[in-house]
Amino acid sequence: GTVTVAKDGRVVTVPVEVYDDGHINPPVVDLSDANIAAVTVTVVEQGAVTPRTPIANATVTVGAQAVTAGSNGKATLRLVKGATYKGVTASKAGYTDGTVTLAVDGSGNAAPSEIALAKATASVPVTVTDNGTSVDGATVTIVDKDGQPHGATTGSDGRATVPDVPVPTEGTVTVAKDGWVVTVPVTVDEHGTMTPSTVDLSDADIAEVTV
Numbered sequence: 001g002t003v004t005v006a007k008d009g010r011v012v013t014v015p016v017e018v019y020d021d022g023h024i025n026p027p028v029v030d031l032s033d034a035n036i037a038a039v040t041v042t043v044v045e046q047g048a049v050t051p052r053t054p055i056a057n058a059t060v061t062v063g064a065q066a067v068t069a070g071s072n073g074k075a076t077l078r079l080v081k082g083a084t085y086k087g088v089t090a091s092k093a094g095y096t097d098g099t100v101t102l103a104v105d106g107s108g109n110a111a112p113s114e115i116a117l118a119k120a121t122a123s124v125p126v127t128v129t130d131n132g133t134s135v136d137g138a139t140v141t142i143v144d145k146d147g148q149p150h151g152a153t154t155g156s157d158g159r160a161t162v163p164d165v166p167v168p169t170e171g172t173v174t175v176a177k178d179g180w181v182v183t184v185p186v187t188v189d190e191h192g193t194m195t196p197s198t199v200d201l202s203d204a205d206i207a208e209v210t211v
Contacts, residue, residue: 002085012036039110040077040113041088042114043058045118055092055117057069060075060090061090080104086101093168095117098116100115123163124194125192126140126152128175128198129199
């Protein structure tokens with residue numbers, strides 16, 4: 001595990017072992033600059049793009065020490081030189097947590113220097129009706145807040161499951177069937193629940209809007 005010590009604005013986290021008899025190794029935490037390094041890691045989006053996109057305001061946690069990354073995705077931790085830290089975690093809403101083992105060398109450099117987070121996604125159920133009757137074979141397209149489309153087609157029960165939608169998100173769902181097209185503003189929560197969950201194609205629900 002770790003032990004974190006804070007005093008007068010100075011914070012340091014040390015990897016430790018605690019034995020059955022309650023003894024801890026190491027038994028002493030040294031707050032001096034000779035022993036401690038300001039270690040910077042960058043939180044980035046997982047993917048093949050180089051350089052990878054930094055994630056602003058992610059939280060990096062080592063034991064009881066938690067630091068918020070800046071707009072450049074960088075977070076600076078106070079750690080012991082020459083130590084290895086297990087379970088270093090970065091987290092941010094809309095992403096799956098990333099956890100690494102961080103090795104700090106004698107000069108205070110960390111490896112790995114980046115923690116990559118994958119965007120959280122979910123399969124989103126959508127129901128299409130026409131005046132309450134299920135619509136088979138309708139094309140359903142959810143466009144997320146980044147403008148990316150995600151599509152599926154309804155079955156005989158009027159239901160479609162749209163895969164790999166980033167969550168949470170705000171955007172639109174567009175339904176097309178036999179020349180009918182309607183677009184509805186929607187929100188999708190972190191569990192993949194869309195609001196509203198049903199799109200009705202009936203004239204009572206839809207208006208032609210000219211701009």
